[in-house]
Amino acid sequence: xxxxxxxEQPLNKRVRSLMRLDLLFDQLTYFSKAKSVxxxxxxxNVINDILSFTNRTDIKLEAIKELERHQKTITGLLSQSQxxxxxxxxxxxxxxxxxxxxxxxxxxxxxNLQQNIILNAATQKSILPGSSGNFDSPVYxxxxxxxxxxxxxxxxxxISVFEPLQNAxxxxxxxxxDSGENIEHNAEHGFYQDNLELAKPYQLIRVAVPDTANYFPxxxxxxxxxxxxxxxxxxxxxxxxxxxxNVSFILCKCCI
Numbered sequence: 001x002x003x004x005x006x007x008e009q010p011l012n013k014r015v016r017s018l019m020r021l022d023l024l025f026d027q028l029t030y031f032s033k034a035k036s037v038x039x040x041x042x043x044x045n046v047i048n049d050i051l052s053f054t055n056r057t058d059i060k061l062e063a064i065k066e067l068e069r070h071q072k073t074i075t076g077l078l079s080q081s082q083x084x085x086x087x088x089x090x091x092x093x094x095x096x097x098x099x100x101x102x103x104x105x106x107x108x109x110x111x112n113l114q115q116n117i118i119l120n121a122a123t124q125k126s127i128l129p130g131s132s133g134n135f136d137s138p139v140y141x142x143x144x145x146x147x148x149x150x151x152x153x154x155x156x157x158x159i160s161v162f163e164p165l166q167n168a169x170x171x172x173x174x175x176x177x178d179s180g181e182n183i184e185h186n187a188e189h190g191f192y193q194d195n196l197e198l199a200k201p202y203q204l205i206r207v208a209v210p211d212t213a214n215y216f217p218x219x220x221x222x223x224x225x226x227x228x229x230x231x232x233x234x235x236x237x238x239x240x241x242x243x244x245x246n247v248s249f250i251l252c253k254c255c256i
Contacts (some may be wrong), residue, residue, distance in 0.1 A: 001182070004208040004250065009219035009226070010171045011196075015203050021059065023174045024050050025166045032155045035148035041209035043155050044122045047113070050162060054110045063168045069128045070175055071163050073201070073256050094171060103110050109165050113158060118143045147166040180254035190215070190230040196223065196253070204254035212255065215243050 010016040024046055031043035053059055074088050074095075082202070121140040164245055185192060196202050205226055207217040215232040218240075230247045231240035 001208050001250070003211050005051060005211055005213070005216075007207045007217050007219065009203050009205040009207075009221050011204060011221055012064060017053070017057065017059065017062065018066065018169050018172055018210075019204075021050065021165075022169050023052055025162070025169065026054075028159060028162075031134060031151070032159055035152065037144055040148070040151045041122075041144065044119060047158055048119055048123050051110050051113060051119070054108055054113075054165075058108070060102055060105065060109050060165060063172065064099055066172050067095050067099050067102075068199075070172065070256060071099070091175070098164070098168045098171060102168055107165055110161055113161060116158070119158070122147060122237040176254050176256060177206065177252075178254075179203070179256035180206065182208070182250050182252050182254035185249055185251045186227060187230055187247040187249060190245065190247055191227070192230075192247075192249075192251075193225060194251075194253075195225045196221075198224065200255050202253055202255045206252040206254060208250040208252070209247075215247065216240075217249065241244075 001027055008019070028043060028046045028050070031039045031046060034040070071092060073090055078085060078088055096181065117139055121137040124137065143154075146154075205219055205220060205221055207228060209215065209230075215230045216229055218229045220227050220229075228251075229247075230243050230249070232243045233240040
């Protein structure tokens with residue numbers, strides 16, 4: 001949304017995890033394309049962050065479940081006249097393909113990277129603040145001292161392991177974000193509250209405020225309702241306080 005800042009609040013654990021991974025994949029794409037040592041170092045750190053997700057939970061299964069849920073919902077909506085049938089069928093085909101790709105991947109995604117000595121060395125280095133000296137990990141330093149082309153080639157090989165998961169998560173998050181309608185609302189004295197219908201599968205709350213606004217939303221949400229407080233601060237050394245004026249904002253309740 002042009003000229004607006006968007007603040008988001010996931011409404012369940014699965015969406016929260018998928019959105020965090022979506023952000024990590026965005027960071028990985030950015031850092032892995034640059035040629036500088038610092039960017040490539042950040043790319044390695046992000047890979048390790050992603051591996052911590054894939055090790056901790058069966059994120060592949062979570063992604064499959066969410067894709068299947070989307071598939072069922074979209075199929076059920078095809079009979080409604082206001083639904084774009086061509087677009088929906090295209091989306092269903094994408095979902096079907098991604099589910100098949102995830103099912104074809106045996107085991108835990110990223111499991112083959114667990115014994116990678118460069119990634120393990122980076123993990124050990126990250127435990128100690130400022131651990132970038134030559135004495136901390138010679139094998140990591142040797143990798144860093146390679147040509148940028150060699151580093152990028154190696155990064156591309158490691159990143160390819162995550163491609164099926166990345167594509168699935170990208171589609172899931174985009175579909176969720178596109179499932180709501182942007183509606184302008186007013187928060188009296190900086191406060192807004194609304195209910196969530198239990199019969200509807202709400203996934204995400206999105207709040208948009210102008211780029212020029214000197215306030216920001218703090219979103220609190222439960223199963224039945226959510227509230228938004230708009231806060232402002234005189235500086236980053238003072239505690240934010242709720243604004244006293246009425247605030248106009250755009251709300252999107254994403255439901256699929």
